[in-house]
Amino acid sequence: MVLQTEFAQIKNNNLYIDDVKATDLAEKYGTPLYVMSEGHIRHQFNKLKTKMIDKYENTLPLFASKSFSCLAIYKVAKEYGVGIDCVSAGEISVALKAGFDPKKIYFHGNNKLPSEIEYALSNGVENLIIDNFHEIELVQEIAQKLNVVVNGVVRITPGVYAGGHDYIRVGAKDTKFGFSSHDNTYLKAIKKVIDAPNINFDGIHCHVGSQIEDVQAYVLAMNKFVDISYEIYDIFGIVINKLNAGGGFGIAYTEADKPLEFETVVDTIMEIITKGFEARGLKRPMVLVEPGRYCVGNAGITLYTVGSSKYIKDIRDYISVDGGMTDNIRSSLYAAKYDAIIANKAEMPTSHLVTVAGKNCESGDILIKDIMLQDSQPGDILAVFSTGAYHYSMSSNYNQLPKPAVVFTYEGKSREVIRRQTFDDLVYYDIDSTY
Amino acid sequence: MVLQTEFAQIKNNNLYIDDVKATDLAEKYGTPLYVMSEGHIRHQFNKLKTKMIDKYENTLPLFASKSFSCLAIYKVAKEYGVGIDCVSAGEISVALKAGFDPKKIYFHGNNKLPSEIEYALSNGVENLIIDNFHEIELVQEIAQKLNVVVNGVVRITPGVYAGGHDYIRVGAKDTKFGFSSHDNTYLKAIKKVIDAPNINFDGIHCHVGSQIEDVQAYVLAMNKFVDISYEIYDIFGIVINKLNAGGGFGIAYTEADKPLEFETVVDTIMEIITKGFEARGLKRPMVLVEPGRYCVGNAGITLYTVGSSKYIKDIRDYISVDGGMTDNIRSSLYAAKYDAIIANKAEMPTSHLVTVAGKNCESGDILIKDIMLQDSQPGDILAVFSTGAYHYSMSSNYNQLPKPAVVFTYEGKSREVIRRQTFDDLVYYDIDSTY
Structure with a gap:
């Protein structure tokens, strides 16, 4: 034990x-009683700050709030300068009630409802992870109606599988999330975002899995995403602003679990991204990650x-x-x-x-x-x-x-x-x- | 379809x-919207009434309210003369707020809390399905404090397995519920209930499984329970008042499911129990069943x-x-x-x-x-x-x-x-x- x-x-x-x-x-x-060590939570958020925000310029870890969403956690999170990812208008509403800066909210989801997109955009949320073609149309339509321009990061399934129980697998080819990279679907999506006047094509997102214990999963995915970034530059002449490497930061539930250290993952992906963009003569984009379980699980x-x-x-x-x-x-x-x-x-x-x-x-x-x-x-x-x-x-x-x-x-x-x-x-x- | x-x-x-x-x-x-056909619900409750209550004297079907618990369903249920089984003080509280007769509430659970037992007994609930030794002590202590006598039906695991997904299996030997029948544990429990001055030993309960599609499961369990009833008479000189055959009444989710008709199960168990007690010269007890999914699922x-x-x-x-x-x-x-x-x-x-x-x-x-x-x-x-x-x-x-x-x-x-x-x-x- x-x-x-x-x-x-x-x-x-x-x-x-x-x-x-x-x-x-x-x-x-x-009892039963959920006890949460604020000491531990602050220690983890502080790692996000010191091992990523302070260490590498132009980076932002996002707390994946589906892991634990309530007013109190957002109030603690914002003290550390991190952003959050929200997967519904409901999560956004709770974060806003906690005084969270809407500019630091990244809106995720495989089926964002029109009402949710309208809610988000009306309340100052500007960053969306674009998941599917229908959504591009919806976001364009609603953003135009509200006369705003939003940043769209396109979610691409890297075809890399890693970690966790089968139910929490993502990133594989057969997933409800994102645009496939095993054919040119993702390029069509990016073109469509570029062509949408009220969406600023801002970058790409991948999510490799949950509870990842092998850094190779990130290595493979990031190398692929550096290549994809160059491909985007090559085809569209655009250098991406943001590269979001997603979540998957594991914790130990029992002694059998051997989670990766946050800094191990961050250092690994920062090196691959920095060197990869440098080698291709491109400016390194803002790098984001999405730890949730890592911040609050233990x-x-x-x-x-x-x-x-x-x-x-x-x-x-x-x-x-x-x-x-x-x-x-x-x-x-x-x-x-x-x-x-x-x-x-x-x-x-x-x-x-x-x-x-x-x-x-x-x-x-x-x-x-x-x-x-x-x-x-x-x-x-x-x-x-x-x-x-x-x-x-x-x-x-x-x-x-x-x-x-x-x-x-x-x-x-x-x-x-x-x-x-x-x-x-x-x-x-x-x-x-x-x- | x-x-x-x-x-x-x-x-x-x-x-x-x-x-x-x-x-x-x-x-x-x-949307999303849960639509419930009250027509269907009334049709099902009416079957409980006509195929059991009206057809066989001294019987009571209990709606297993964990399947769908809210004020509205209890108000409909009570019109048909059925009882309900509740698995927590929370469920009891909702039923009571709906005006359900506490005398028709049967309180279930593998870990009834002291506070729950006190709540139930203070609010006129008199029928408990006794699950474990610790509970016998708790119920005796609380009933004595409140100066009431309650009816205790002893839950016995018949060792019969049937139906459904492994997660909804009960009745097998390895279960958190009830007293084992593969050794003399259940006899010790009955003796302890008989000896508890504020608990009236009222009968026995079994639950064979969920979504049962083979009536043989009930045949096996009821034959065993007739034998157990006679064994109780033989050892303690007591003829049981109640025999609760539990739930497991299935429904069709897809065309692959072939659920049993309610009346098929009821007729089968009534015949076994009636003939079994008659053959042994004992008065047939009150017979109860606990359909939940059957009433509201479809x-x-x-x-x-x-x-x-x-x-x-x-x-x-x-x-x-x-x-x-x-x-x-x-x-x-x-x-x-x-x-x-x-x-x-x-x-x-x-x-x-x-x-x-x-x-x-x-x-x-x-x-x-x-x-x-x-x-x-x-x-x-x-x-x-x-x-x-x-x-x-x-x-x-x-x-x-x-x-x-x-x-x-x-x-x-x-x-x-x-x-x-x-x-x-x-x-x-x-x-x-x-x-």
């Missing part, structure tokens, strides 16, 4: 997060209260907790693996092989299959690590379970950034209607 | 639901607006819609299959092999892989069938997509029973907090 963040510590048999005792958080805010620790248990002779021992697939769909959706400890028995031996079940009424609601844990009793607090990305953002009210609160911790203190839902919230959208 | 409900019709090239034109619903309420049709498309040479054609895994997690979670049509081109030939992608920023967000559809253009309305169960109830705000509205249709009219979320709703729970 590893804590997966230096901002968690074990002292006197107890787990602490940013020097706040886990059991105190559980008592104060209830910051998250979900606290649960242990409840019932079940010992099935010769088969399996279950312990159940007070959350489940409602607050963590990744276990069942991606067969994702996690580390965990009993937070109030953190220095006891991990002597029990158990399966941690959620409380949802569904056999598949298993949070962790087969983990060595401390001996646990009802009322003990289970801490599951690395739940900061794609947990709150994917949470549901299945089984009418209220969503947990989200609490940030920092330097010995805590604050609630998203409150726990109540039973009344479960019918907040219901209407007593008649025909 | 089949419509999967007789309450949907195709007229003049258009899909109608309860005689309401699908495109009119899309225009009036927006009633649901999700309407989407078609947006972008992508044609990847020699690989695949994608069309994208304005919803996705946020409103339908079953496609990615269970690899569930669906039928669909272009609602405003319903009589055009299904000449195009396409893959329907959702708009969530995730490669795995594919609603339907490889389906023959009518030629579609942006703005067309795609209708996906059989989305009434486990769709709204499992929906999320991933990508900060607002949840769709739910609309009921009936005899040519429509009404909104759950309103669409707004962008403001996306930050409704956010707190502007400081340390």
Whole structure:
């Protein structure tokens, strides 16, 4: 078992997060509880700043906010000078409510709705990642109507596959995202963007995958994108302004994961891009990357209260907790693996092989299959690590379970950034209607 | 393609639901939109009434409300004299707000929290499905404190496996639910319930699986449960009051599914139970079943607006819609299959092999892989069938997509029973907090 963040510590048999005792958080805010170490989050955003923004001029890391979108995270992010990528008008709306600069918002998506494009453009968003031909027409039409010019970065599928579960694969040829590079589709798209009077063709984007553990994936993709950039120059006489290398920055969920360091990826792609453009006599474009999970994944620790248990002779021992697939769909959706400890028995031996079940009424609601844990009793607090990305953002009210609160911790203190839902919230959208 | 409900019709090239034109619903309420045929729902609840309650005395079908829980459905359900099963205090709270009789609520779950048990018992819920040893202690303690006596039906895993995706398998030996029957665990549990002064040992419960297409699963389980009932009589001298045969009543999602008729299952289990108890000289207990999907699954049709498309040479054609895994997690979670049509081109030939992608920023967000559809253009309305169960109830705000509205249709009219979320709703729970 590893804590997966230096901002968690074990002292006197107890787990602490940013020097706040886990059991105190559980008592104060209830369980299940999403705890996010603001210390860890700031440490990660600071890496984005120091290892990319400060180190290489004309670069911008974008926080991929689908991993964790709420007012509080955008307020922290903007302190570090990073941009964000948003995948819907809803995400943009939350970012704007948090005071995020619309000029630093990059709008993504395979099916941006007309209403979303209009919302974005009306609210000062100027950077779009252009995904498909229909979108070029829509953006042109709406930008013209609103009398604005937007920057369009064209998303190209590099045909490079890397990392993660099959569900989170992108970049391969068979994907709903972007324009294919295995024929001349991407060149037609770029031509169409160049010809659109209200879209400024601004560059190219690729996304190689998720949870990438091999830097070669970036090497291959960036070499290909340098070639594509020169091809664009060769055909259209345009030197691209922006090269967006996408996301895929992994984290460790368990000791089996060997994620790349952020700086390893950044240094690698900066060298390839810088040298590649230099060799071809072109000005190096602005370089962007899109880490999401990397910024917040290991910051998250979900606290649960242990409840019932079940010992099935010769088969399996279950312990159940007070959350489940409602607050963590990744276990069942991606067969994702996690580390965990009993937070109030953190220095006891991990002597029990158990399966941690959620409380949802569904056999598949298993949070962790087969983990060595401390001996646990009802009322003990289970801490599951690395739940900061794609947990709150994917949470549901299945089984009418209220969503947990989200609490940030920092330097010995805590604050609630998203409150726990109540039973009344479960019918907040219901209407007593008649025909 | 089949419509999967007789309450949907195709007229003049258009899909109608309860005689309401699908495109009119899309225009009036927006898309994506969960449309639920109240005609279909009433038809199904009426089957529960006529094929079970009216036909066999001392029986009670329970609507498994995790499939679709909201005020409106409980109000319809109660008109038919059925009970409901609830799997959380949240579900109970919604049912009670809808005016559902607490005496007809059966409380399920592998990890009922102390707070949930207290909530249920304080609000007049008297029937619990007892799942594990820890729960027996909790229920006894809380019932004693509240000075009430509750009915406890003991959930026993029959060791029979049937139907559905591996994730929705239950009843097998390796499950988080209930007491094992492959050793004497269930007898120890029954003894403990009998000895608990504030729990009235009321009977036994089994759940064989989900989406069961072979009546033999019920035959095996019920024969075993008749034997177990006699064993209970033999050992403890108690004739059980209730035998709950659980759920598993399937529906057709596509033409490949061959669900059992409700009456086939009911007639089969009633015959086995009646004859089995008669042969052993025991009074036949009250018989309960728990259909959920069966009541509401085929009633649901999700309407989407078609947006972008992508044609990847020699690989695949994608069309994208304005919803996705946020409103339908079953496609990615269970690899569930669906039928669909272009609602405003319903009589055009299904000449195009396409893959329907959702708009969530995730490669795995594919609603339907490889389906023959009518030629579609942006703005067309795609209708996906059989989305009434486990769709709204499992929906999320991933990508900060607002949840769709739910609309009921009936005899040519429509009404909104759950309103669409707004962008403001996306930050409704956010707190502007400081340390």
